[in-house]
Amino acid sequence: MPSFDTSLATAQKLDANDELASFKQQFHFPKHNGNDTIYFCGNSLGLQPKNVEAAVQQELDDWKNVAIAGFSKAKTPWLYYQEYLRPSLANIVGAKEAEVTVMNTLTVNLHLLMLSFYRPTKQRFRIMMEAGAFPSDQYAVETLVKHYNLNPDDCIVEIAPRENEKILREEDIIEAIRIHDDSLALVMFGGINYYTGQLFDMKRIAEAAHAAGSVAGFDLAHAAGNVPMQLHDWNIDFAVWCNYKYLNGGPGCVGGVFVHEKFAVNADMPRLAGWWGNDEKTRFKMEKGFIAKTNASGWNISTAQVLNTVALKASLELFDKAGIQKLRAKSLQLTAYLEFLLKQLTNINFEIITPVEPERRGAQLSLYFKDKGKEIHDKMINSGIVVDYREPGVIRVAPAPMYCSFEDVYRFYEILLSGL
Numbered sequence: 217m218p219s220f221d222t223s224l225a226t227a228q229k230l231d232a233n234d235e236l237a238s239f240k241q242q243f244h245f246p247k248h249n250g251n252d253t254i255y256f257c258g259n260s261l262g263l264q265p266k267n268v269e270a271a272v273q274q275e276l277d278d279w280k281n282v283a284i285a286g287f288s289k290a291k292t293p294w295l296y297y298q299e300y301l302r303p304s305l306a307n308i309v310g311a312k313e314a315e316v317t318v319m320n321t322l323t324v325n326l327h328l329l330m331l332s333f334y335r336p337t338k339q340r341f342r343i344m345m346e347a348g349a350f351p352s353d354q355y356a357v358e359t360l361v362k363h364y365n366l367n368p369d370d371c372i373v374e375i376a377p378r379e380n381e382k383i384l385r386e387e388d389i390i391e392a393i394r395i396h397d398d399s400l401a402l403v404m405f406g407g408i409n410y411y412t413g414q415l416f417d418m419k420r421i422a423e424a425a426h427a428a429g430s431v432a433g434f435d436l437a438h439a440a441g442n443v444p445m446q447l448h449d450w451n452i453d454f455a456v457w458c459n460y461k462y463l464n465g466g467p468g469c470v471g472g473v474f475v476h477e478k479f480a481v482n483a484d485m486p487r488l489a490g491w492w493g494n495d496e497k498t499r500f501k502m503e504k505g506f507i508a509k510t511n512a513s514g515w516n517i518s519t520a521q522v523l524n525t526v527a528l529k530a531s532l533e534l535f536d537k538a539g540i541q542k543l544r545a546k547s548l549q550l551t552a553y554l555e556f557l558l559k560q561l562t563n564i565n566f567e568i569i570t571p572v573e574p575e576r577r578g579a580q581l582s583l584y585f586k587d588k589g590k591e592i593h594d595k596m597i598n599s600g601i602v603v604d605y606r607e608p609g610v611i612r613v614a615p616a617p618m619y620c621s622f623e624d625v626y627r628f629y630e631i632l633l634s635g636l
């Protein structure tokens with residue numbers, strides 16, 4: 217880690233030494249007073265890569281010009297569209313290609329995968345999750361439990377931080393898993409908590425879950441494209457994520473799914489199926505009797521969503537070029553630099569609620585302003601810096617390494633330094 221100081225020259229020197237710096241030019245930035253904004257909201261919606269427009273236009277042209285023949289004759293034949301994304305995504309989440317696919321959207325996939333993996337019995341029926349998980353995940357778990365005519369109060373175990381603490385202690389999660397033991401059917405955590413930015417030790421949680429005889433699933437919405445993972449080696453059972461946050465696939469873009477090989481090869485795994493998950497040898501025979509593909513694509517239900525996938529495909533070309541390990545290396549520096557600058561501020565009363573250990577967080581820092589959080593947020597927006605605000609006073613700052621610079625981080629600091 218280089219030593220930082222509070223000069224603009226240092227930020228500029230860090231940018232000059234950044235081998236990924238040129239990727240910034242590959243993105244469109246929203247404008248403020250005619251200038252590019254500084255964009256720290258890639259944890260909510262990533263920016264549009266410049267190569268997306270031509271890629272979308274190609275699909276529109278193929279549809280216009282060859283229509284049905286596009287399934288085999290489009291420049292990128294539509295029949296196999298999900299397949300094209302597998303190598304890049306497998307690399308990003310640390311999986312075998314056969315373990316990943318794209319389909320639907322995140323919450324839908326969470327439902328579908330939980331239907332496969334959560335099989336409550338009289339003995340084992342509990343789902344463990346983090347308290348304050350993203351609302352959609354909470355609703356998914358609550359309604360799934362009700363769908364089985366079970367009572368959410370009996371079935372859902374939420375793990376919360378200790379009194380006066382803001383982040384979960386991993387040892388508390390592990391201990392809770394041990395205590396609930398053979399009543400646990402599913403341990404379901406976010407890879408990174410959307411609010412605090414806490415990165416969980418997924419391997420350790422999965423190990424504990426398995427020792428209790430439970431399944432371990434993860435929602436990687438804030439982890440995918442942010443931190444490198446090794447889902448296969450960590451023995452994660454299943455995972456789902458959206459591709460429009462750090463992965464820049466565009467609003468409502470197709471979602472990602474990981475099913476560990478040990479389950480994916482099993483055509484008898486319970487699931488809700490459709491023809492796109494059927495073995496390709498028999499798919500178009502249109503016969504009775506579903507025969508699952510023996511990989512993650514066996515969970516695909518419908519025809520590939522070409523127009524909803526093409527932007528992601530274009531975006532992943534940039535991830536292939538930059539490399540997730542190099543992105544992470546830059547991200548560690550960027551976030552450390554942000555943290556350093558924030559710690560120099562004495563004029564504002566705030567607290568960083570994200571863990572201080574770099575290996576327990578991704579790009580994002582969540583700042584809790586004890587007063588005037590909203591005013592500070594408004595000042596940022598009016599100064600051309602896009603950050604997000606959550607009650608009661610939390611500004612989440614996510615310098616995505618793909619298109620944020622050290623100077624961007626410096627400008628953020630400068631505004632805070634100037635006060636209200």
Ligand SMILES: *Cc1c(COP(=O)(O)O)cnc(C)c1O
Nearest residue numbers: 321322323350352410435437458
């Ligand atoms: C962003 C996010 C979602 C959003 O789900 P969609 O189905 O894509 O709308 C769900 N869960 C988490 C943890 C998220 O961060």
